[in-house]
Amino acid sequence: MDHRQLRELGQQLRVDAVRAADAAGSGHPTSSMSAADLMAVLLANHLHYSFDRPEHPGNDHLIFSKGHASPLLYALFKAAGAVPDGELLSFRKLGSRLEGHPTPRLPWVDVATGSLGQGLPVGVGLALAGKRLDRLPYRVWVLLGDSELAEGSVWEAFEQAGHDRLDNLTAVLDINRLGQRGPTRHEWDLDAYSRRVQAFGWHTVEVDGHDIAAVDQAFAEARSTALRPTAIIARTKKGRGVAAVEDREGFHGKPLPDAAGAIEELGGLRDLHVEVHAPPEVHEPERPTAALRLPRYDVGGKAATRDAYGRALAALGTARGDVVVLDGEVGDSTRAQLFAEDHPDRYFECYIAEQQMVAAAVGMQARGWVPYVATFAAFLTRAHDFLRMASVSRARLAVAGSHAGVSIGEDGPSQMGLEDLAMLRSIHGSTVLYPCDANQTVHLVAALADCPGIGYLRTTRGKTPVIYGPAERFPIGGSKVLRSSDEDRVTLVAAGVTVHEALAAAGRLAEDGIPARVVDLYSLKPADTATLRAAAEDTGCVVTVEDHHPEGGLGDAVAEAYADGGPVPRLTRLAVRTQPGSSTPEQQLHAAEIDAAAIASAARELVA
Template sequence: MNDTTFRRELGQQLRVDSIRASAKAGSGHPTSSMSAADLMAVLLDGHLRLDFDRPDDPRNDHLVFSKGHASPLYYGMLKAAGAITDEELLRYRSFGSRLEGHPTPRIPPTDVATGSLGQGLPIGVGIALAGKRLDRLPYRVWVLCGDSETAEGSIWEAFEHAAHYGLDNLTAIVDVNRLGQTTETMLGWDVDTYAERARAFGWHAVVLDGHDLDAVEAAYTEAENSGRPTALFAKTKKGKGVRAVEDQPGKHGKPVADPERAIAELGGPRALSVRVAKPEFAMSTVDAQPAEARFPSWEVGEEVATRQAYGETLTALGESRPEVVALDGEVSNSTASALFAEAHPGRYFEMYIAEQQLVAAAVGLQARGWAAFASTFAAFLTRAHDFVRMAAISRADLRLAGSHAGVSIGPDGPSQMALEDLAMFRAVHGSAVLHPSDANQTALLVTAMADRGGISYLRTLRGKTPVRTGPDEDVRIGGSRVVRGSEDDRVTLVACGVTVGEAEEAAERLAADGVAARVLDCYSVKPIDAATLRAAARDTGVLLTVEDHWPEGGLGDAVLECLADFPDAVTVRKLAVRGMPCSGSPAELRAAAGIDADRIVATVHSVLGGRRNPFGETPEEERAIIRGEQGTSVGDPHDDTDPQSG
């Protein structure tokens, strides 16, 4: 059997196995798999260099299925390569199977989870960056994309970054089968326009018939020698080879109606196996020797911004840990990751104003074993939340830092004020959410993040805060710090970040009024220090949470969750930002939001029954005060009109 005949038969086998697996599961995407079967047959037999017996070999090529719904095709490839058996293939989508509906790293050699379209190519950029700049190994990154996902902006973020970094080890194989889930794609089979767009981004582009095996072979050879990132735009037919579904709308995401007939039409089952080429080149000789580093610390009483502490600690980590790399979204002088970039330019990657690519590149880098720290303004990480969500499914080790959080950033206004980030990251599976109040806490937590698996998020502050924590104190993920406390405490003030200072000031004033208040610095919002919180609830019976964040999903809700099954009666009140903020000084904005020392003192007196709260008791009243509506009528709490406009 010559190469062309073998590859044609292998393509048919991949189609048959896609139909078989989906039919057995009763669900799946066989038609999306069938369009790309010839493309993958040629890749598997001659261009992919991957030792399936040693999937962790750093010399291996990487294959990313950005169109993760074509998982039957991917699993058919694994079977043909001998990585799985036919019996396992037919457990596709069944409970407990490694062969999930969309690929995940549960099944080697899968690097990352895919399935949320538009993510595979940006992650491929990160893997290719690792190969080019860090591993310094000549492996290639092959990414199978669907034409529908080119509507995602993240795809074009990947295109521009790949060209900027000269990633000639990256090939995007775009399966242009014309049909999306509900309608034809925007460009249909106009592969020339696709190619023109790729060329405009600085890529080498090739158009081809994706079912012409000789053309596919030539395109791969061209990609391997182009000297630039290359995109292959292959015109294909969805459901290729089976008349009942070939190029037919309405067949997406459904098993073939008559699988036996379809399989017979494709020539029946095969049992072909592929001897996939193994990498033959030598290992890189990258110098990765750790050096002595002096980790920063500050004297109690100093005024230091936690973002500055982040940058200094990350830089020190880069000295002692050669696997640490940093990325930023073109705000490194604000997040302080510029310190790392200056000290370790070879391990710093600028992702510009492209937060999806920022997180995706970090995911790709960690897939190659690099400890990636990615930073930007906390507010802008919301743009990349789906990448963070998928990173958790990838079992990725990802370290994110968001600066300039909360109303306390001051005059920049609400577009820059992250007020939902704690909730967003608390909702991520297995995450740690950290919000230190001072520089020494930050340094110790950044160091802890480097050793933690999973996703960690550090929220840093724009303004300087006083150092309260000694450099040798026990600061850890899952811990907290009692700022002040006694056996006579009648209330516990629970704060994090900038509100720790407000709580401390309030406690001083309450003490002058004869009310002893415990102050708890919950720098670890998730996992939260349940033991200390429950002890405080038992000792004082009243907890007041104070946070520079919306009331939903942040510190207050974390405390309530911790106390949900508390056996004793306890009062919990939440102070949080409840109205839309505006520009102003940090102090003015905290006062307007009702998260300053004045509001804490008044609320404590009101809860303990000592005094009436002059600020009002209800969220609506708080909202009205924030909006400047301090008259006798609160008004409609859902009316966001400016009373001074017009």
């Protein structure tokens, strides 16, 4: 399109954003209006995309990090002929694909956005996939608002992209000066933004975001810049084109007060159609497969489940060319480094930037890769919002948290994951697994590769006894009854390190004439409710024990199995209820009252 047509297209996008929000009675039209000229130029002159084939491997990727500007995104889709006008006006209505913030319910949306500060980190993952995995010429374009530039995750992304020289990535910064409640930190000081972004190794272009010719040139410059990502830093006006709201506070997140008047002021309805540039004809990269040969451990030996995780991951990488691994600079501890040694081309070091690590994985899985993400379980709390949004994105991720619980020993509470089970269980559609031995671990690592949604595997730092043979199977949603009889008077339910303590406790109870059943609930979500209900019916008493805070972990998973109106057993829940310090693993378990002695004592009291 020539510059006159682009100006008209920009006005059309504004009008359609106003109309969509007016029809919904809610939305963010003024935030959409500021970026309309930027997106008009991108759509018509620089984006390469087949809306008929959203799965085309050569398609560019457009991410609206400022997801509240969804009326603008949907107006773009209408201009490209992907969304009819009637559907545009279904914005935010029950059953509509055009939700308040974009989600992959629309086939042209890679990931959900709206929680600010996430679009650029995900874009980095897509750009890394393009450079190092797909090796395809597609570009990644990310629209950001100036308010979200206060988020630390954005600067994690700027640094990662600069370090990796992602010249296939362009960030478009919509500097419209106004946030939700007033001016942003730097308002229209474009140089302040430019200095900061340049410090991370980016090329920057400062531009008037409403000067069509200048914007067109800025995009061309971004496409021709080699060895550095580009940030287009655009000075814009919120509510551009409508005097009543342009650059005025108090109109964020609201339909325009006089939509009809605003549309007239913008020049009325238009129906311009954009023939978007076709992507290059390219093919998906090869992702070879081979027979999976998992490591095997001898019963009676000892091995850390984190070691088994690393060895299984390396074996899985040999069998499946679609598996990639991301780690947060703790690969020697999580044992993800074993994968790096065998498959360095599919290993990504994200350093101590857990938000960027998870976001990059979300971007990679949008291109069909199967990411495994690992760090200490405690540090995943930093990335919880990214995991939550990954679920909204319908993403498939395998997440491993090592060094979980007080059993890590002397490092103390700052390193102990004691909230992770609750955090991951709370995510919609998640799977949560906690193996107790090495053979169980390797099978669950492999199972996560085909598990939908967010899968979480909790691993242990210290060595634990190998109690299962290598041929044993561990279906997701299952459990293992390790000890039982018809005379059982109490059931001990455990997972991970506490399985071994429960087995020892059962031995002590047997000496006292109290037969005890032991259930290894390695799948906390989904949980094996049938086995738990049968145990409760048979024994009437249940003791749960977990190396985790009492809220949201194994105890809650077991209690939920009895929350259907049926008979409820007498239930005692052992968990870490104190603030731990530094001591040996054995001392930690004893102090937290989750060791064999504490379990046996609780069981005796319960059956009495």
